[in-house]
Amino acid sequence: MAENDKTEVLSAKIWDLLKKYGEIVLEDVEIEVDELELIFQPGVPVAIAKPVAKAVEVVKELVEEKFKEPEMEWTGKVVEVKIGATKSEGGTRDRTFIIGGETLPAFYMFKGIMPHPPVIAMDVFDMKIKLPKSIRMHFEDVMEDPAEWAKRCVEKYGADMINLHLVSTDPYIKDTPPSEAAKVVEEVLQAVKVPLCVGGSGDPVKDVEVFKKVVDVAEGERILLNSLNLDMKLEDIAEYLKNKDVVIIAFTPMDLDKARELNRKLYDYVSKDRIMMDTNIAGIGYGLEYGFTVMERARLAALKGDTDLQHPIAAGVTNAWAAREAWIKMDPFWGPKEIRGPAWESITGLTALLAGADYFMMMHPHSIRTMKEIIKNLLEGSSGKAEDIYDWVSAKLG
Amino acid sequence: MAFAVKLVNMETKLELCTPLLEEAKYKKSYEQLKEMLTPPVREVELRSDKKVVKIGGEYVLHRHELTYINPPPIAIDVDDTMSKEELIKRINFAESFKYTYIGRELTLDLIAVRSVSNDPEAFKKTVNFVASNTSLPLVLCTLNPKVMEAGVSALPNGKPLLYAATKDNWMKMADIALKNKLPLAIFSPGDLDMLVSLAKTLLKMGISEIALDPGTFVGFSGLRTTIDAFTMLRWKACNEDYDLAGWPLIGTPITAWKMIDGDSQTKAWWEMITASVLIIRYADLLIMHSLEGWVYLPLVMLRFNIYTDPRKPVAVEPGLRIIGNPNEMSPVMLTGNFALTYYIVSGDIEAGKVDCYLLLADTEGIAVECAVPGRKLLPDNVAEILKSSGIEKKVKHRILIIPGKAARLAGDIEDATGWRVLVGPLDSKDIPKFIEEKWKPESIKKLMES
Numbered sequence: 001m002a003e004n005d006k007t008e009v010l011s012a013k014i015w016d017l018l019k020k021y022g023e024i025v026l027e028d029v030e031i032e033v034d035e036l037e038l039i040f041q042p043g044v045p046v047a048i049a050k051p052v053a054k055a056v057e058v059v060k061e062l063v064e065e066k067f068k069e070p071e072m073e074w075t076g077k078v079v080e081v082k083i084g085a086t087k088s089e090g091g092t093r094d095r096t097f098i099i100g101g102e103t104l105p106a107f108y109m110f111k112g113i114m115p116h117p118p119v120i121a122m123d124v125f126d127m128k129i130k131l132p133k134s135i136r137m138h139f140e141d142v143m144e145d146p147a148e149w150a151k152r153c154v155e156k157y158g159a160d161m162i163n164l165h166l167v168s169t170d171p172y173i174k175d176t177p178p179s180e181a182a183k184v185v186e187e188v189l190q191a192v193k194v195p196l197c198v199g200g201s202g203d204p205v206k207d208v209e210v211f212k213k214v215v216d217v218a219e220g221e222r223i224l225l226n227s228l229n230l231d232m233k234l235e236d237i238a239e240y241l242k243n244k245d246v247v248i249i250a251f252t253p254m255d256l257d258k259a260r261e262l263n264r265k266l267y268d269y270v271s272k273d274r275i276m277m278d279t280n281i282a283g284i285g286y287g288l289e290y291g292f293t294v295m296e297r298a299r300l301a302a303l304k305g306d307t308d309l310q311h312p313i314a315a316g317v318t319n320a321w322a323a324r325e326a327w328i329k330m331d332p333f334w335g336p337k338e339i340r341g342p343a344w345e346s347i348t349g350l351t352a353l354l355a356g357a358d359y360f361m362m363m364h365p366h367s368i369r370t371m372k373e374i375i376k377n378l379l380e381g382s383s384g385k386a387e388d389i390y391d392w393v394s395a396k397l398g
Numbered sequence: 399m400a401f402a403v404k405l406v407n408m409e410t411k412l413e414l415c416t417p418l419l420e421e422a423k424y425k426k427s428y429e430q431l432k433e434m435l436t437p438p439v440r441e442v443e444l445r446s447d448k449k450v451v452k453i454g455g456e457y458v459l460h461r462h463e464l465t466y467i468n469p470p471p472i473a474i475d476v477d478d479t480m481s482k483e484e485l486i487k488r489i490n491f492a493e494s495f496k497y498t499y500i501g502r503e504l505t506l507d508l509i510a511v512r513s514v515s516n517d518p519e520a521f522k523k524t525v526n527f528v529a530s531n532t533s534l535p536l537v538l539c540t541l542n543p544k545v546m547e548a549g550v551s552a553l554p555n556g557k558p559l560l561y562a563a564t565k566d567n568w569m570k571m572a573d574i575a576l577k578n579k580l581p582l583a584i585f586s587p588g589d590l591d592m593l594v595s596l597a598k599t600l601l602k603m604g605i606s607e608i609a610l611d612p613g614t615f616v617g618f619s620g621l622r623t624t625i626d627a628f629t630m631l632r633w634k635a636c637n638e639d640y641d642l643a644g645w646p647l648i649g650t651p652i653t654a655w656k657m658i659d660g661d662s663q664t665k666a667w668w669e670m671i672t673a674s675v676l677i678i679r680y681a682d683l684l685i686m687h688s689l690e691g692w693v694y695l696p697l698v699m700l701r702f703n704i705y706t707d708p709r710k711p712v713a714v715e716p717g718l719r720i721i722g723n724p725n726e727m728s729p730v731m732l733t734g735n736f737a738l739t740y741y742i743v744s745g746d747i748e749a750g751k752v753d754c755y756l757l758l759a760d761t762e763g764i765a766v767e768c769a770v771p772g773r774k775l776l777p778d779n780v781a782e783i784l785k786s787s788g789i790e791k792k793v794k795h796r797i798l799i800i801p802g803k804a805a806r807l808a809g810d811i812e813d814a815t816g817w818r819v820l821v822g823p824l825d826s827k828d829i830p831k832f833i834e835e836k837w838k839p840e841s842i843k844k845l846m847e848s
Binding site: 062070231339 | 513516539540541565569585588591594596597599615620623652653662670693697702704708736738742764765767771772773805806
């Protein structure tokens with residue numbers, strides 16, 4: 001990489017300069033070998049700045065300069081993944097979504113607009129679960145009925161898709177048998193006509209059995225499965241999915257090497273355009289920086305040509321609610337939890353959006369509105385007009 | 399050699415090598431080294447009598463390429479038509495804002511004084527009043543040079559940022575900045591050619607510190623322009639060595655209060671959202687208007703997260719922590735060594751006045767939630783820490799309470815350790831209740847015998 005070359009030039013220059021003046025260099029002569037290696041470590045700054053002109057001149061006129069847009073070249077492309085199937089395609093959905101296809105980092109609009117807008121899906125659970133009050137208040141009356149819950153999300157809150165989580169199948173919760181869980185999938189497929197994503201309980205053994213039943217009842221609908229991971233018997237489940245019309249989310253816990261490993265394993269069974277990846281995101285204050293950076297690195301690597309990472313990215317933004325600040329009662333100074341919660345979820349979602357995520361799993365109606373609004377502003381919005389803000393400095397504000 | 403390594407990794411400062419500064423024969427080397435180590439985004443320092451705030455100083459576009467350096471300070475605005483009570487209220491908000499997160503205090507940083515009256519005397523008076531009632535450095539905001547001059551004259555000490563030079567006022571603003579040796583911001587909304595032309599002009603005039611505001615447009619009419627401008631400017635500075643873009647970028651989410659229709663809560667919401675986007679997309683200073691704790695809480699935490707050095711995991715030492723005054727029958731609880739996990743869990747236990755032993759397994763600084771699927775919390779490691787911590791000598795029972803989020807590992811931990819496992823609550827705030835209900839002599843006995 002270019003950065004590394006520059007680093008070495010910089011390191012070498014510093015080394016040369018310091019070498020000239022032995023008393024500086026040799027102050028600490030007991031050199032550890034790993035210290036020596038450090039100097040050529042990649043990722044060290046690229047600063048080789050030119051001196052700033054200090055001479056004072058009498059300037060009477062503006063010195064004109066043209067701003068040239070950045071020059072960049074990206075060689076990789078994210079695969080396009082299609083979710084859902086309409087009647088003519090063998091399913092019963094009203095519409096389908098294509099996501100991915102990017103050839104640029106997220107929201108470099110000066111170079112081009114992303115080919116497919118991100119998709120916002122809302123979470124629905126197959127049993128009444130504990131949810132923060134500010135979410136629960138919107139779904140209280142439908143939480144015992146996943147089909148009605150899904151309808152509420154689509155009809156009232158404009159969800160593009162539904163993420164159905166079969167949490168009750170967890171051996172530690174209700175241990176619902178796969179065939180029974182699959183019935184809920186059928187009910188939801190009938191209740192709403194948007195494409196469906198179905199998640200398990202996270203138990204790597206049970207999920208394999210649940211997923212098999214789920215894809216059987218959803219045959220032809222090209223649902224999204226959430227998710228396959230390295231703890232599962234992939235030779236069993238991925239083999240089973242080989243010839244099914246289903247798209248897979250490959251989940252790895254904030255680790256790019258594992259993301260590559262899982263994708264490569266899945267390539268043995270399914271084509272690339274049936275894989276989306278979830279590199280894991282955490283909420284503000286709860287590891288957001290790890291999730292953000294892994295996601296950003298995954299996308300940049302994909303665009304630089306890493307063929308193991310060229311997949312659309314799914315982001316479990318609902319994780320934002322794990323942050324206590326999103327739902328506990330705090331001193332009144334910090335405002336009501338009813339507004340802190342959606343703020344947490346919205347900003348966590350925007351962080352993933354700017355890192356390159358394509359598919360968003362979310363919960364609170366206000367966060368979803370905010371995400372959709374920002375996406376619209378960025379993809380369809382007009383150019384800023386100076387007169388709209390020129391006088392902000394002197395404006396009397398409310 | 400060790401010093402050179404640290405220098406390249408940004409872990410020390412060149413000036414700490416004193417012979418370079420003290421001896422004349424090294425002057426040239428010092429200058430060469432300094433130039434080489436100058437970040438592509440230059441650092442500008444703002445000062446009050448009591449505080450220093452640095453902006454810019456960035457080396458990289460993406461944090462994983464090294465680390466971000468200076469978290470963008472947030473300035474709360476006041477204006478010269480506000481009453482003294484109003485000014486004090488806003489200053490106090492900025493001064494007293496404090497949130498403790500994993501042992502660090504997150505704060506607001508600056509006061510931006512705006513001239514709404516456009517009257518030099520009124521501005522001077524307000525600047526004077528604000529400066530004598532705050533410890534925070536200031537940003538003086540007016541596009542009228544006469545007003546700016548009056549404001550600057552009220553601040554004999556300190557180093558505020560002057561906001562701003564524009565295509566219309568640059569010559570006079572530059573004179574004020576030069577005369578007083580103060581950093582000058584350039585405001586050129588929606589016009590990058592003008593922005594860099596002004597930058598070039600001011601630098602040629604001899605101004606040594608500038609900052610760039612390409613305009614913060616909020617919502618449908620221009621957010622896109624703003625994100626593009628910030629991204630392009632930072633790209634040009636970091637990846638193309640374009641000097642004129644290599645200065646701190648100023649974001650003004652305060653414009654939401656002009657551009658967004660609706661009640662004040664709606665305006666505050668979009669101000670917060672815009673600020674969050676700008677924290678991620680390279681802003682080095684933010685000027686804001688809301689006076690709501692909920693607006694700034696997620697922002698200061700987001701800022702802390704994004705500006706955390708990715709080369710250093712936020713972990714605490716694994717091992718045994720003693721909370722309160724536990725005895726040989728007190729509970730033993732397990733968690734990971736992610737700093738945040740430790741601070742929250744120990745905080746909750748302390749708040750609930752539970753005397754216990756807390757074992758921190760080495761999860762490589764990863765939260766339990768991710769450590770379980772990520773195989774960073776392994777039964778064998780738990781067995782190891784039970785032995786190495788000496789806990790076996792401290793308690794008579796052999797019951798380990800594990801986090802609810804690690805329930806899946808209960809059986810494997812029992813097998814690996816020979817201890818009985820009790821699955822604790824999903825959230826540590828429920829620990830006191832859990833202990834009260836489950837940790838009773840008869841239930842301990844039952845557990846040990848089963």
